[in-house]
Amino acid sequence: MTSTWRYCSLLVALLLPVSAAQAEQLQAKQYGDFDRYVLALSWQTGFCQSQHERNRQEPDECRLQKEAENKADFLTVHGLWPGLPKSIAARGVDNRRWMRFGCATRPIPNLPEARVSRKCAAPETGLSLESAAKLNAVMPGAGGTSCLERYEYAKHGACFGFDPDAYFGTMVRMNSEIKNTELGKFIADNYGKAVSRNEFDAAVAKTWGKESVKAVKLSCHGNPAYLTEIQFTLKAETINSPLSATSFLSQAHPGNCGKQFILDKVGY
Numbered sequence: 001m002t003s004t005w006r007y008c009s010l011l012v013a014l015l016l017p018v019s020a021a022q023a024e025q026l027q028a029k030q031y032g033d034f035d036r037y038v039l040a041l042s043w044q045t046g047f048c049q050s051q052h053e054r055n056r057q058e059p060d061e062c063r064l065q066k067e068a069e070n071k072a073d074f075l076t077v078h079g080l081w082p083g084l085p086k087s088i089a090a091r092g093v094d095n096r097r098w099m100r101f102g103c104a105t106r107p108i109p110n111l112p113e114a115r116v117s118r119k120c121a122a123p124e125t126g127l128s129l130e131s132a133a134k135l136n137a138v139m140p141g142a143g144g145t146s147c148l149e150r151y152e153y154a155k156h157g158a159c160f161g162f163d164p165d166a167y168f169g170t171m172v173r174m175n176s177e178i179k180n181t182e183l184g185k186f187i188a189d190n191y192g193k194a195v196s197r198n199e200f201d202a203a204v205a206k207t208w209g210k211e212s213v214k215a216v217k218l219s220c221h222g223n224p225a226y227l228t229e230i231q232f233t234l235k236a237e238t239i240n241s242p243l244s245a246t247s248f249l250s251q252a253h254p255g256n257c258g259k260q261f262i263l264d265k266v267g268y
Contacts (some may be wrong), residue, residue, distance in 0.1 A: 025240050027169045031085040031109065036249050037239055039174055039232045040078035043187075044140060046228040046264040052219040061140035066267050071191035072179040074266075077139040077171045078229060079152040082160060083236070103159035114154035122150035123158075131165040138175050139168075170239060177243050178232075181207040192265035194224070197257060208245045214257030215248035218255035226262040231255075 002115040028034075048062035068074060091107050098105055104113035114122045127135065132143065141148030149168065157167045178184055186195075186203035201213045219229040233251040234243075241247070 002141075024166065026162060026166045028082070029161055031082075031087060033086040034083040035084040035236050037234045037236055038081040038083070038251075039171070040081065041175060041230045041232075042076045042078045043227040043229065043263065044074045044076045044220065045266050046226045046262075047105075049226060049264050049268060052268050053222060059141060059146045060144055061146060065140075065266055068191065070179075070188060072184045072188040072235055074191075075175065075179055075184065075187060075230070077175050079156060080167065080171050081156045102155035104155070109159035111154070114151050116151065119151035120145070120147035122147065123152035124162045124249050125149055125153045125157075125168075127164045127168060131169055131245075133183060134172050135168045138172055161205055174243060181243075184206045187263060188231070192263065194262050196260050197254075198259075201251050207228050208243065208248065211250075212245060212248045214250035216255075217251060217253060218257040218261070220255070220257035220261045224262060225260070226264040227257065 044065070046063075046064055048058070051058055051062055069166055081099070081102075084093065084095050088098065088105065093105055101113065103111040104107050117164070128151070132149075135149060136142045139148060140146075143149070152165065153162075153164060183203045183206075186200070197218070200218070202215075204213050204216055215233045217231040217233075218227060219231070220226060221228050231251075233249045234247050235249050236245045238244075
């Protein structure tokens, strides 16, 4: 009886799709010698406002945007960007070129360039249907006519050989974690209001400690300024663990939001 059970268990394990075995942990299969990721989360209402003010063609997710019961849900996934690997830097690539071209950087990795104006021209990611559904719930630009997930994977994921489910699943997990922190509560409670950078930083410090404030970059647009994006710099070795005080790395610039900015609400 025992030997039969062991045989059946082994057979099931062998028949499992490879992606199912890899989906839990995010791990680079190549160019893994980098020390950080940047997790970029959009303040979706502010992003849409900026597109409107720049007279750009509004994507469907902005044109059809509606109020949400939980205002923290407007904190949405933009991307997860690995830092410059040492092996690529050794070929004369600096951080500015890496952030501009990502996986298309020459001389390596030299993959086809993903263009922001032609996101849907990037290859399909290979996401499972289950993972795609979870991603679509927190990345409004995924799928449809926007294809943000294709662009993000082609530019920041493909050259590392990331399992797509693990790559996007990590973003979904961290987005959920952040929305359920003191920072997430602060953002929801101040929906549509002006806040100071000191107040925002205090919410970050209350969540993960004072040092984590140095890991946060805020992007704003407009006059008066309103928030469009939050970027968190994270230690690469902590990417598969829940966010904590030890997850963060200081980065060079706090962003352009100034002393006060608005957590913009739906509508123009």
